[in-house]
Amino acid sequence: MTGLFVGHHAEPFLEFGYSQILDDPKQGLFLFGPLDARRPASMRVGVVGTPTGVELYKQWVKSINGFIPAAREDALHQIGYPGFEAVFRTPWPLQPMAELPISTSDISRALRISDRHVGIYEAVSLFESAIRKKTRQDDVDVDLWFVVIPEEVYVLGRPQSRIPFAERERIERRIDARIARRLRSQPSLFSEDMDEAKVYAYDLDFHNQLKARLLDTKAVVQIVRETSLEAPALFARNSRRLQDPATLAWNLTTTSYFKAGGRPWKLHAVREGVCYIGIVYKKDAQDPTGTSACCGAQMFLNSGDGLVFKGAIGKWHPERREFHLSRDDAAELMKSVLEEYVSENGKPPKEVFLHARTRFNNDEWEGFTSALPDDVKLVGVRIARSSDVKLFRSGRTPVLRGTTLQVDERAAYLWSSGFVAALNTYAGREVPNPLSIEITRGEGDIIQVCKDVLGLTKVNFNACIYGDGLPVTLRFADSVGEILTAGPVGALPPLPFRHYI
Numbered sequence: 001m002t003g004l005f006v007g008h009h010a011e012p013f014l015e016f017g018y019s020q021i022l023d024d025p026k027q028g029l030f031l032f033g034p035l036d037a038r039r040p041a042s043m044r045v046g047v048v049g050t051p052t053g054v055e056l057y058k059q060w061v062k063s064i065n066g067f068i069p070a071a072r073e074d075a076l077h078q079i080g081y082p083g084f085e086a087v088f089r090t091p092w093p094l095q096p097m098a099e100l101p102i103s104t105s106d107i108s109r110a111l112r113i114s115d116r117h118v119g120i121y122e123a124v125s126l127f128e129s130a131i132r133k134k135t136r137q138d139d140v141d142v143d144l145w146f147v148v149i150p151e152e153v154y155v156l157g158r159p160q161s162r163i164p165f166a167e168r169e170r171i172e173r174r175i176d177a178r179i180a181r182r183l184r185s186q187p188s189l190f191s192e193d194m195d196e197a198k199v200y201a202y203d204l205d206f207h208n209q210l211k212a213r214l215l216d217t218k219a220v221v222q223i224v225r226e227t228s229l230e231a232p233a234l235f236a237r238n239s240r241r242l243q244d245p246a247t248l249a250w251n252l253t254t255t256s257y258f259k260a261g262g263r264p265w266k267l268h269a270v271r272e273g274v275c276y277i278g279i280v281y282k283k284d285a286q287d288p289t290g291t292s293a294c295c296g297a298q299m300f301l302n303s304g305d306g307l308v309f310k311g312a313i314g315k316w317h318p319e320r321r322e323f324h325l326s327r328d329d330a331a332e333l334m335k336s337v338l339e340e341y342v343s344e345n346g347k348p349p350k351e352v353f354l355h356a357r358t359r360f361n362n363d364e365w366e367g368f369t370s371a372l373p374d375d376v377k378l379v380g381v382r383i384a385r386s387s388d389v390k391l392f393r394s395g396r397t398p399v400l401r402g403t404t405l406q407v408d409e410r411a412a413y414l415w416s417s418g419f420v421a422a423l424n425t426y427a428g429r430e431v432p433n434p435l436s437i438e439i440t441r442g443e444g445d446i447i448q449v450c451k452d453v454l455g456l457t458k459v460n461f462n463a464c465i466y467g468d469g470l471p472v473t474l475r476f477a478d479s480v481g482e483i484l485t486a487g488p489v490g491a492l493p494p495l496p497f498r499h500y501i
Contacts, residue, residue: 009402012455013268021268025464033089035263042091046098049148056229064249071244077423081249088257097142100130111156114168121199124209143260147223157206203486212486220259250464258461259498267455273350276300278473281323282481296484299337306497330367351377355473359440380441387433404450410439414450416457417469462501
């Protein structure tokens with residue numbers, strides 16, 4: 001092909017209850033409800049937090065069981081929230097299945113321990129131990145744990161957080177971070193040293209560490225700040241940059257419904273037998289030499305379901321900021337994905353699309369292809385945000401979402417962000433940038449690949465939005481990688497995607 005070609009893809013349709021289709025998730029849920037399959041009979045939610053947090057959760061559940069007006073009645077992209085049961089056809093009881101109160105003073109004390117590894121670990125332990133104990137001792141059916149954290153956990157529970165000197169609580173320990181790093185490569189003969197060093201194997205991020213430490217329990221967690229549940233009052237006072245109460249309700253209840261086992265919607269008219277896999281490489285913080293990385297794979301099916309696989313640990317190349325699997329490790333990862341696909345569908349896929357931010361090397365590609373039957377088509381696609389190209393249209397509105405600039409038979413630019421005529425809005429402040437999409441391995445139709453990517457921007461169940469800027473295969477790639485490397489999670493079976501978002 002010579003020259004450039006500009007085209008536009010129509011907005012992909014979604015399928016809702018009663019097999020009805022529409023392009024807008026909010027309108028589709030309101031009119032038709034979620035998909036009929038796997039609809040929970042009731043939201044079985046447990047809540048963990050300070051006494052204030054538990055009470056805020058109850059007040060918020062009461063609010064979402066009624067109507068919440070839109071912040072702006074004249075904006076098409078902002079609509080009122082009709083109430084949880086009216087949207088999802090499932091009740092959300094005011095009383096949680098379990099209440100696990102956590103002492104506010106215990107949280108404050110743990111967060112202010114001068115050794116940040118110890119402080120974050122102990123703060124996480126307060127919540128993790130409560131959930132683990134409840135699930136172990138009681139026969140309680142909880143599909144989703146709401147972990148409501150006070151604002152100081154958000155402020156002091158992140159890697160770059162700093163405790164004011166006067167508030168630091170000094171503790172005596174035989175092991176520190178430097179010694180712990182050495183013990184990973186040169187283990188001590190004393191078991192107490194190794195036990196004390198375990199604290200330093202975890203990431204300094206409350207959110208990621210809590211999810212990583214609960215993976216073996218298969219507990220599904222929604223972490224939310226107390227100030228988010230106070231949204232109506234805080235939004236009115238502009239105390240913090242918050243979504244308006246109706247938008248927050250749409251987003252938080254959609255992800256909660258999904259995490260509780262429901263399926264809000266799925267893509268309509270997806271080609272049969274197509275499997276999408278997002279590949280993420282993340283530097284392994286547990287490696288004292290800083291030369292290892294972990295591979296994670298997210299498999300997405302046309303049903304809207306997804307599974308996460310942990311790949312092998314391999315060598316990180318800091319000079320190129322790259323990581324690649326060996327041939328055997330790539331084959332083993334693809335074999336695991338294929339087995340799960342066959343288990344779900346009863347037969348192998350017809351086409352597999354590998355989405356990544358980097359290009360695959362020869363060893364990786366040979367490993368991937370060796371694990372697939374000869375009649376399964378494999379296509380490697382590199383997707384990245386790009387500012388190389390700007391596209392303008394006449395008038396005052398920016399380029400339409402879905403616009404595609406085809407460069408050649410293997411490369412194109414896709415505007416997954418842009419003006420949405422149906423909503424008469426553009427959710428941005430600057431000229432929208434496209435996604436650079438390139439078929440790097442295998443053979444495929446670049447226009448079809450762009451259509452698929454646009455469709456995958458509409459299945460972000462972590463929010464209830466018209467369209468996302470990234471396909472779901474890459475939207476949560478970093479988040480999944482961060483949780484897989486947030487601690488020694490061990491060899492776990494593939495877990496549903498809802499455990500990681």
